[in-house]
Amino acid sequence: MSPEESELLSHLGTIIYYGIVVLIVDCTLYGFYLLAEFIALYLFIKHGLRQRIQKLLFACSLATLATASWDFVNQCASNLIQIKVSLMDSLDAGLQAQADAAQRAVLPWVVMMAWPINLNIIIGNTIVLWRTWAVWEGDMSIRPALLTMAFVNAGLCLSDAILNTIIRAQTNGVKSGNSTLDTVQMFVSLAINGAATGLIWVKARRSPELVSEYFGQEQKRSERAERMILVLTESGGVLLLFQLLYAIFGRLNVHAAQFSGVNVAWSVIATMLNEIAVLYTVAVIIMAIVNRSALDKLFKLKTAINISLSEKNGQTTKISTLRFAEGGRPPTSSAGLGTSDDFEVIQEESRDEGLALHVIKQEVGDEDRLA
Numbered sequence: 001m002s003p004e005e006s007e008l009l010s011h012l013g014t015i016i017y018y019g020i021v022v023l024i025v026d027c028t029l030y031g032f033y034l035l036a037e038f039i040a041l042y043l044f045i046k047h048g049l050r051q052r053i054q055k056l057l058f059a060c061s062l063a064t065l066a067t068a069s070w071d072f073v074n075q076c077a078s079n080l081i082q083i084k085v086s087l088m089d090s091l092d093a094g095l096q097a098q099a100d101a102a103q104r105a106v107l108p109w110v111v112m113m114a115w116p117i118n119l120n121i122i123i124g125n126t127i128v129l130w131r132t133w134a135v136w137e138g139d140m141s142i143r144p145a146l147l148t149m150a151f152v153n154a155g156l157c158l159s160d161a162i163l164n165t166i167i168r169a170q171t172n173g174v175k176s177g178n179s180t181l182d183t184v185q186m187f188v189s190l191a192i193n194g195a196a197t198g199l200i201w202v203k204a205r206r207s208p209e210l211v212s213e214y215f216g217q218e219q220k221r222s223e224r225a226e227r228m229i230l231v232l233t234e235s236g237g238v239l240l241l242f243q244l245l246y247a248i249f250g251r252l253n254v255h256a257a258q259f260s261g262v263n264v265a266w267s268v269i270a271t272m273l274n275e276i277a278v279l280y281t282v283a284v285i286i287m288a289i290v291n292r293s294a295l296d297k298l299f300k301l302k303t304a305i306n307i308s309l310s311e312k313n314g315q316t317t318k319i320s321t322l323r324f325a326e327g328g329r330p331p332t333s334s335a336g337l338g339t340s341d342d343f344e345v346i347q348e349e350s351r352d353e354g355l356a357l358h359v360i361k362q363e364v365g366d367e368d369r370l371a
Contacts (some may be wrong), residue, residue: 005095012086012099014259018077021264022271024272026075029275030068036282037065043289057285062277063093064123065313071078071116071274078109111241112166117274118157121189121243124277127284128236132196135203135299142199150194160185183254186247197236200295207299214298230294234287239280 001009040061049055058180074145086102129146136142160181215224232238249266256262287293295301 003188008095008099012095012102016079016083018259018267019075019082022267023075023079025268026072026271026275029272030072033064033068033275033279033282036286036357037061037068040124040282040286040289043286046288050254051232057288059315060123060127061282061285067116067123068275068278071113072122074109074116075114075271078106078113078270081105081109107172108170111168113166114161114168117183117270117277118161122154122157122279123281124236124239125151125189127281128193128196128239131198131234131236131295133282133296134301135302147196153189153192156181156185156188172191173194181248183247183251186243186250190240190243190247193236193240197240200235203299210299227294230287230292231298233280234284234294236280239276242269242276245269246273279340 001232022217042053044058044061045266047054049058072351082102082105085100085105089098089101091101107112111304129150133143133146135148162179163179249269251263256266278316284293287366288296
């Protein structure tokens with residue numbers, strides 16, 4: 001083996017090695033995501049899709065399944081094709097020809113890799129903005145800012161995905177370092193998430209009595225810690241942490257060489273953020289469905305997920321697609337999604353109705369005997 005072939009073989013080994021490292025991270029987090037996604041789909045199937053907000057959250061859940069699976073298939077296919085074509089399929093022209101053939105074979109998969117993570121950032125940040133909208137539901141001045149942030153975030157992420165697709169197609173899949181648009185997209189998405197999460201914490205500071213009640217001293221330390229974790233998760237704090245790491249290492253990766261320490265670290269963090277974004281989305285959806293939303297309990301919101309029993313009498317409660325939180329008097333019961341208190345009310349009403357019916361029948365019987 002010539003020195004050139006030895007160097008090329010070492011380069012192929014480096015590509016395969018770091019590709020498998022990223023794939024292991026992706027497979028691990030994708031497995032956790034699938035578990036959460038199947039739980040969410042089960043809850044949707046069990047309780048039905050009777051309101052617009054339920055249908056929107058169901059579509060959002062399916063979107064995360066599509067983007068996460070898209071990324072998973074991309075990672076698996078590119079690594080398997082790289083190994084098979086470069087090392088297993090022998091060509092008479094030599095190792096360099098095999099490496100070139102492998103580069104051409106993985107190109108269709110590599111050019112698509114920018115899309116899943118950008119779409120997942122759009123979905124994740126939109127969920128954070130939704131929860132901020134619910135917390136500030138009564139303040140009309142916040143809504144235009146939240147809608148503007150949502151459109152800016154979506155526009156930058158889609159532009160970044162398109163640009164990265166073009167660059168990878170023109171360079172045969174080789175892309176070392178990040179472009180200026182990559183950097184802008186990372187920090188703007190970080191700023192949008194930070195602003196939305198910050199608005200939630202501003203609301204908490206303005207409502208100290210609600211915070212004191214939610215994190216009451218009479219509760220156990222473990223329970224207060226659990227509630228804090230749920231609040232940090234639902235408000236976007238955990239997602240914000242990964243976006244911060246993604247932006248910092250993305251900025252360092254602007255002039256980084258391929259397979260350098262910074263480049264590999266950024267690839268791993270990008271893979272983690274890709275899965276954390278969909279995990280966060282599904283976690284918030286599940287909490288909303290089972291009435292375990294930490295922000296709902298903290299700020300005493302009435303998130304419009306459940307359906308009133310008045311629907312059975314032909315009086316369906318109408319909910320605006322833009323009004324994500326309902327205030328005022330809570331519904332007396334719900335179809336499949338209610339709390340234990342709701343069912344107690346239903347049982348009490350049933351007992352009262354049964355007693356009244358029994359009294360009426362008894363009075364009618366007495367009248368018949370007198371006649």
